[in-house]
Amino acid sequence: MRVNEAFVLMHRLRVRPREAAAEADALARLAAWCGRYTSCVSLLPPDALLLEVGGSIALYGGLDRLIEHVRGGLAELGYTACLAAAPTPLGAAWLARCGREARILDHAALVRALAELPLDCLGLEPKQEELLRGLGLATLIDCVRLPRDGIARRVGPHVLDLLDRAFGRKPDPRPAFVPPEHFRARLALPAPATMHDALLFPLRRLLFELAGFLLARGLGAMSLEIALHGARSPATRFTLRLATPSRDPRYLTSLVRERLERLLLAEPVEDVALEVTEFAPLGAQAGDLFAGFETPAERRAQLLERLQARLGREAVQGLATRADHRPEQAWRTVEPGASSQAPGNGRRPLWLLPEPMALEVRGGRPYWEGPLALEPDCERIESGWWDGAEARRDYFIARHPDGRRFWVFRDLRAPAQWFLHGLFG
């Protein structure tokens, strides 16, 4: 159909040129993704991939189940494909390009299936195809039946070569696709998007591609770098770091969703890009065969990552003790999960104030929301003279009239001054 005719049928049509480079890029990414099914994938540009699956059929419990697995995976990536299986690479490719979803395992069936395919499979010049049609040929079997030297003389020996390889009379080794070292993918949105949901959808597709890429190499991602490109301003970029390697696309999608929800977009996004350069080995137990099986440590890491993705890394912390006599130095925040070396102290309150708070003094007694009654015991802490943050204090437990218990101290360098430092929670 011409563009003009299409406009007559639908006046609000948006016409976009085909982008050969983007298509080639997508094909290569799909090839990398297919590495999960076989180590031998090759490209057949512009639109086909060849997977040598002889060794994988048993693993998936039969050819039909393997093919349905591939189809389901492609659908999750947002692609539809025609899938054909045959003993020769060209045979499978031609059947697929002609829309025949064949499952052929033996040579006789291959010959029967290829016989009826039209001549355009051969990819001849229009003139040569015309010539063959002039001789009354319509299908591949017609060509095969013709004397070999006649074909070679009329349209060139390469056509014979193609036919021989397709029908299995000649070996047809294919160069294996070598997946790129890093994962880098970019996807244009069908329309500029401002809503998070609209962004999540293409990112989800890229994450599913990533999962195949990682599965094929026995790796997990350690970080995701995401860029959202608009028309004018520089791209919005963010990086999600993972505590443990992962290639579970659903989990990664949930992380990205939470990060997106706290993102403010300056302008509509036109395309999204995902890049992964940090990997770590990830054994087969985390692969899709055992999806949902996690160790407690993995579950802890996943919750931590979800919280950090949504709230920010600094909003989620761990706690540790520190060997220091000064109460404010006897603890610190750490990466969650880090262990403490210093012992605890049982005479300390469970709540500490971020900074000691100066208290009023009324009638010679510290006062905070009411007069505080000091208990008789006192603990003197003198420490820190070596690092300039010296503390010389007498700590007391003080009771508020309403029954609360506070941890207060008197600064020995200014004995009239009282501070509130903690609460016995």
Next chain:
Amino acid sequence: MSLQRVLQRPDVWRGSQSPATPTIASGLAALDALLPGGGWPANALTDVVLAREGIGELRLLLPALAHLSRGDRWIAFIAPPYIPYAPALAAAGVDLSRLLLVHPRGRTEHFWAIETSLRAGACAAVLGWVQDVAAAHLRRWQLAAEAGGALGVLFQRQNIPHSPAALRVQLAPADGTALALTILKRRGGWPVGPVRLEFDYAVAVPAAAGFSARDMQPRRAAG
């Protein structure tokens, strides 16, 4: 069939026994005796109503937290009002490497963090400090706690009527070092209290040797 054999049948319940919901011992015999199943309800929400912090509200939970921290899940503190003090927690036997301190910025993130942590299946306990919560939130969190198998404890200032939490207790200071605990709601039982719970407000584990410059006597539970 003997009575013993009847009682051993899995479909026969004795009226004197609470339904077998899993619990976590509170570490205080007097309290465990009041709580259905003999402890804090695991996999459920507990509301703790108190007027002000600093009356021993955290101390009350410490034995259970110490126990849970030795398992393989997090203990999450979500929006605590002060800094949970590491030396005191460690002295009470809490494994600090299991502690998760979460500081959400706004109300939406705060509530999301509570629900997510409860539901994740990665937290043994989720302690949340909240204000102005509607019963609808509590219902969501109760379901999340069930799904994630977490002990959810919410500290709040007001008593929310019709809270769907499995257990609702009110805390108030009592004389001496005691804490007055009222059970406002419990599964399979009537409200009780207030009950006087005696315990030391400091953690009462002897300090490590050579810790302090001028020692004071180890604190005991004074009346």
